[in-house]
Structure formats: structure tokens, C-alpha cells
Amino acid sequence: MIQYSQEYIKEILKALDSRAFLENEYDIEFVESGNNWLNCSCPFPDHNDRSPSFGYNLESDYFNCFGCGETGNLINLVQKIESISFPAAIQKLSICAGISDQAEEYEMSLTVNKIRSTINDYLNRSFTSGLIGGLNKNTYLFALTDRIHKYQIKYPFLDDFFERVYLDVDDAYNINDTDKLNLIWNKIGDKVKEHAKRHMG
Numbered sequence: 001m002i003q004y005s006q007e008y009i010k011e012i013l014k015a016l017d018s019r020a021f022l023e024n025e026y027d028i029e030f031v032e033s034g035n036n037w038l039n040c041s042c043p044f045p046d047h048n049d050r051s052p053s054f055g056y057n058l059e060s061d062y063f064n065c066f067g068c069g070e071t072g073n074l075i076n077l078v079q080k081i082e083s084i085s086f087p088a089a090i091q092k093l094s095i096c097a098g099i100s101d102q103a104e105e106y107e108m109s110l111t112v113n114k115i116r117s118t119i120n121d122y123l124n125r126s127f128t129s130g131l132i133g134g135l136n137k138n139t140y141l142f143a144l145t146d147r148i149h150k151y152q153i154k155y156p157f158l159d160d161f162f163e164r165v166y167l168d169v170d171d172a173y174n175i176n177d178t179d180k181l182n183l184i185w186n187k188i189g190d191k192v193k194e195h196a197k198r199h200m201g
């Protein structure tokens with residue numbers, strides 16, 4: 001089931017004429033009392049109210065009842081009147097607002113935006129981390145050992161050499177020596193070939 005975000009809920013409330021919705025859906029007769037407040041007798045089934053103790057604010061879409069003390073937003077209001085769940089109330093409101101078919105698309109665009117900002121963080125970091133590819137330290141360590149390991153598979157007879165390389169990486173990593181880590185990254189290919197030649201020659 002879809003998880004509704006605050007952004008989508010805001011979108012519903014923006015698209016919906018909440019006064020018309022409440023009047024038509026629940027036969028509510030509002031009295032305007034200024035400052036975006038509408039009043040009526042409480043619409044909740046368990047509050048038998050004959051005075052207009054219920055207030056609904058059109059600007060904030062919040063309600064409160066002086067009689068029974070209930071308070072909340074439009075979604076809670078629909079929930080309480082109909083005894084339905086939060087997602088069911090959102091679904092109903094999105095249908096009435098005429099944007100129900102956009103729910104998935106909307107959530108998708110939010111996800112894309114989140115991914116985009118993660119990518120931006122990643123790209124910005126490239127200017128600060130000092131490591132090749134702008135990777136953070138742990139990702140870099142992973143990539144570098146992976147790179148070394150590929151050479152190791154190709155040249156299994158250079159075990160002593162690789163052992164020393166790993167120790168160098170370890171030292172440089174522990175003291176945050178980014179220059180040395182970058183040097184290992186750049187030179188590992190040459191060094192391997194050099195040692196292989198010596199080993200075979």
C-alpha cells in the first residue's frame with residue numbers, strides 16, 4: 001500500500017474546496033464567523049450538539065469543537081465522521097479533490113527529487129573529500145581494495161607484494177593520508193607490472 005507523504009496531503013488540501021466538500025458530503029450548514037472560521041453544530045456521531053460549538057478554519061484546514069474537545073485536520077475530521085482509517089480518508093479526499101490518479105506519480109516525483117538531492121550531495125562532496133572520484137573514505141577504501149584485489153587475481157604469485165600494498169592502504173587510511181591513498185590508486189597498475197616483470201625475469 002502506498003505511503004502518503006506530507007507533501008501529497010498538502011497537495012490534496014490545496015486542490016480541494018474543503019467548505020463545499022464538507023457541506024455536500026455531510027450536509028453541514030456552516031455559519032461564517034470571520035477570520036476564515038466556519039461554525040456549525042458538531043458533526044461527530046457521538047456528540048449530540050445543538051449549538052454551533054464546532055469550528056473549522058478554512059486557511060489551516062483545522063477544526064476544533066468546544067463541546068466535545070475534538071481537534072485535528074480535515075483528514076482526521078473525515079476519519080472521525082466516517083470511522084475510517086487515515087489512508088482511507090486520504091483516498092476519499094484525493095478522489096474528491098480530483099487528484100487521486102496522481103498519487104503514485106506524485107510520490108514518484110518526490111522520490112526522484114530525493115535521489116537527485118542525494119546525487120547532488122555526492123557531487124558536492126567530490127570537491128571536499130580530496131579522494132579520487134570524490135568518494136567518501138569508506139567507499140573509497142572499498143573501491144581501492146576491490147581494484148587491488150582484481151590485480152591480485154591476475155597475479156597470484158605476487159602475494160608478498162600485495163600484502164605490503166594492503167598494509168600501506170591500511171596505514172594511509174588510518175592517518176587520513178589522502179595523497180598516499182590517491183597515489184596507491186594511480187600507481188597500483190604500474191607497480192604490479194614492475195613486480196611481475198621482476199618476478200618472472
Ligand SMILES: [Zn+2]
Nearest residue numbers: 042047065068
Ligand atoms: Zn463536538
